[in-house]
Amino acid sequence: MAKVKILTPVHIGDGETIEAPCFQQVGTQVNRYRLSDLFEQLPVSKITDPKFLDGLRRGPSSKSSFYAAFDQINYQKIQPLYSISYEWEGLEKRRDVASQVKDFDKPYIPGSTLKGAIENALNFAILLTFFEKRRDQIRYSLNELRKLTEGYMLKLVFGDPQQKADDFMKEVYGCILCSDVYFDHLEVNDAIRYHVYKDQEIPLEVPECIASGQESSIEQLIQLDQCKIKQLEEGKWPKEYKRILSLLTPARIAKACNRYTYEMLKAEQTEDLEDFYCDFEPINRTLNQIKNEVKACSQIPNRFYLRVGMHTNYFAKTVSFFFKENMPGVYKEEFEKLFAPIRGGKIHPDAKKMPITRTILYNEEEGNMLAGFIQVDL
Known part of the structure; x- marks a missing residue:
């Protein structure tokens, strides 16, 4: 054996970038979420806001303003993909993450x-x-x-x-x-x-x-x-x-x-x-x-x-x-x-x-x- x-x-990338809001601390652990699941938690007033939708179509003027839209969602209502160790201040700085190659979320x-x-x-x-x-x-x-x-x-x-x-x-x-x-x-x-x-x-x-x-x-x-x-x-x-x-x-x-x-x-x-x-x-x-x-x-x-x-x-x-x-x-x-x-x-x-x-x-x-x-x- x-x-x-x-x-x-070890990092072997799959070429994908994971947006910063997809990582969130819930209780004592940090979880990884799908971006599409985060959008489903946005209030109707946000996802029907013409300015917000136009920004998505054109590309947000800044990542910080785009990511701010997810500040008020309740992550506890979302099923995480997996938990991850995140032992530094990257969560607070909202850094995008280079994705590790995985098979059914297993690295x-x-x-x-x-x-x-x-x-x-x-x-x-x-x-x-x-x-x-x-x-x-x-x-x-x-x-x-x-x-x-x-x-x-x-x-x-x-x-x-x-x-x-x-x-x-x-x-x-x-x-x-x-x-x-x-x-x-x-x-x-x-x-x-x-x-x-x-x-x-x-x-x-x-x-x-x-x-x-x-x-x-x-x-x-x-x-x-x-x-x-x-x-x-x-x-x-x-x-x-x-x-x-x-x-x-x-x-x-x-x-x-x-x-x-x-x-x-x-x-x-x-x-x-x-x-x-x-x-x-x-x-x-x-x-x-x-x-x-x-x-x-x-x-x-x-x-x-x-x-x-x-x-x-x-x-x-x-x-x-x-x-x-x-x-x-x-x-x-x-x-x-x-x-x-x-x-x-x-x-x-x-x-x-x-x-x-x-x-x-x-x-x-x-x-x-x-x-x-x-x-x-x-």
């Missing part, structure tokens, strides 16, 4: 999200496996590539035509299937993007998150198509390509994920970031704790750590940090073309400081947090 534990809040991590994170880890494992042997080819490929993304890893390592590399990797990742993982409890957290080197902050749409501390069990979290793997082994692919297939076992997937997460944590624990996070405790303590747990995974077979969901697409940043450490000259030369987060604009990022922003979650019970860390036991 596989298990997935939420270490820090879950989609299997596709887990698979994407595992693919990133395996791509990074390919880079580590061949880096020393193919260093010259990688240096040449970096000069030839227009951008550095997950799909370019085989081309980066072997210098083969992009179509050939892409076709093989599509077949490899077609051998992996991950199941959806369901949880029970949700929370709403504040979310702000901070500039690491300047006194700047950007409030974001606050996320509805799968609350930390939960653990979910599932019969088969990761399934590997052994027939498809055998077909690739017997196919006419290059011998070095076939070495990648050896990564497709539960133990090696776990090892690849842990190495990737460990490198990601290193990128989060530079001297500048440690100083920055001192103002946002307990983030430094949490990062150190997860790093120590990753190190201890050699004693716990098939346990690994990942980061998934909102503001956690760290593949490009982790690869950039790898080249910054292992090929500093190439990193500096190719920074503007490959590694800079903004290209062709008036802003010129600093290669020494990149990346320069971090998104931090907050609630009064847990303090400051980086989103999306999970522990997996296969």
Whole structure:
């Protein structure tokens, strides 16, 4: 039986925004309501008011004036969809909320999200496996590539035509299937993007998150198509390509994920970031704790750590940090073309400081947090 534990809040959005009045404290708990149910509680004089109806048709002149219409309704007459933890002042500030993907109001991590994170880890494992042997080819490929993304890893390592590399990797990742993982409890957290080197902050749409501390069990979290793997082994692919297939076992997937997460944590624990996070405790303590747990995974077979969901697409940043450490000259030369987060604009990022922003979650019970860390036991 596989298990997935939420270490820090996870948000995988469904693209919807939940209007602030849909969250309301009733007694000692905060409930989530349908907006259509709120409209049914408005007095007839309000819903027949031409000015109000015209505002709905045109779009309200301000959200505060629109939301004020719901101040007088009796929420106790409405059936809530679910209860949610809301341990900060967002209710009073009437912040809209980014909706977490759910199935019949039950939050879950989609299997596709887990698979994407595992693919990133395996791509990074390919880079580590061949880096020393193919260093010259990688240096040449970096000069030839227009951008550095997950799909370019085989081309980066072997210098083969992009179509050939892409076709093989599509077949490899077609051998992996991950199941959806369901949880029970949700929370709403504040979310702000901070500039690491300047006194700047950007409030974001606050996320509805799968609350930390939960653990979910599932019969088969990761399934590997052994027939498809055998077909690739017997196919006419290059011998070095076939070495990648050896990564497709539960133990090696776990090892690849842990190495990737460990490198990601290193990128989060530079001297500048440690100083920055001192103002946002307990983030430094949490990062150190997860790093120590990753190190201890050699004693716990098939346990690994990942980061998934909102503001956690760290593949490009982790690869950039790898080249910054292992090929500093190439990193500096190719920074503007490959590694800079903004290209062709008036802003010129600093290669020494990149990346320069971090998104931090907050609630009064847990303090400051980086989103999306999970522990997996296969």
